[in-house]
Amino acid sequence: MSLYSAILNKSSKGKKQLAVLVDPDKLGMREIEKLAAISAGAGVDYIFVGGSLLINNQLDLCVKTLKENTHLPVVLFPGNTMQMSWKADAILFLSLISGRNAEMLIGRHVISAPYLKISPLEVISCGYMLVESGKQTAVQYMSNTSPIPSSKNDIAICTAMAGEMLGLKLIYLEAGSGAINPVPVGMIENVKGSITIPLIVGGGIRTPEQAAETCKAGTDILVVGTAFEKDPGLVKEISAAIHNF
Numbered sequence: 001m002s003l004y005s006a007i008l009n010k011s012s013k014g015k016k017q018l019a020v021l022v023d024p025d026k027l028g029m030r031e032i033e034k035l036a037a038i039s040a041g042a043g044v045d046y047i048f049v050g051g052s053l054l055i056n057n058q059l060d061l062c063v064k065t066l067k068e069n070t071h072l073p074v075v076l077f078p079g080n081t082m083q084m085s086w087k088a089d090a091i092l093f094l095s096l097i098s099g100r101n102a103e104m105l106i107g108r109h110v111i112s113a114p115y116l117k118i119s120p121l122e123v124i125s126c127g128y129m130l131v132e133s134g135k136q137t138a139v140q141y142m143s144n145t146s147p148i149p150s151s152k153n154d155i156a157i158c159t160a161m162a163g164e165m166l167g168l169k170l171i172y173l174e175a176g177s178g179a180i181n182p183v184p185v186g187m188i189e190n191v192k193g194s195i196t197i198p199l200i201v202g203g204g205i206r207t208p209e210q211a212a213e214t215c216k217a218g219t220d221i222l223v224v225g226t227a228f229e230k231d232p233g234l235v236k237e238i239s240a241a242i243h244n245f
């Protein structure tokens, strides 16, 4: 079964899914091994790999280490076209539909398409939507785009609807890594109510309570990175909070 079919299957049954985000620049291989082992034992659904930059050139090694230490699907969540590894299982082919930067909407995709075509990666298209979250985040700066204001549910709804109508397979509401404020619950509810494809939400989730609230609002896949880098013990707690939801 393809990864996307598995995501659709779980989402259609109302099963909440947790993705642990690993940024190869922020963790050493020992820490990655440990996080992989904890994730596998805690019922995590996916490992996402990516970051705004790749300073250490450790992507391949990071994916290999993850694959050796867990059976979980490893999904590339690339900050740019350099972040490719054939060792992963799938890639989120992100189009930054909240912005008006043509490079992020389609330009980079044209460059990477022939490479992805011959790769063994499952390519899953994803409408990526940045939401204002209290301060400028790395992804806003690097993408040179403005986020959707957190109070503008109508803009978020229409953007997500357009993404689905264009044939994108997932919508990702992103507050940004380490965001002060996560995506507002009201915006998640509104967006979820206006699309039929699975909804990913991430950025600034630090507690099991926030995780449960986010899932209750309609998130299908919750992504957490920073909180797990600081305290890998939280993986178990947040996984329990969303899977027993």
Ligand code: 1GP
Pocket: 021, 174, 175, 176, 177, 178, 179, 201, 202, 203, 204, 205, 223, 224, 225, 226, 227
């Ligand atoms: C960032 O949504 C992810 O792209 C996760 O954010 O690091 O704040 O958990 P955090």
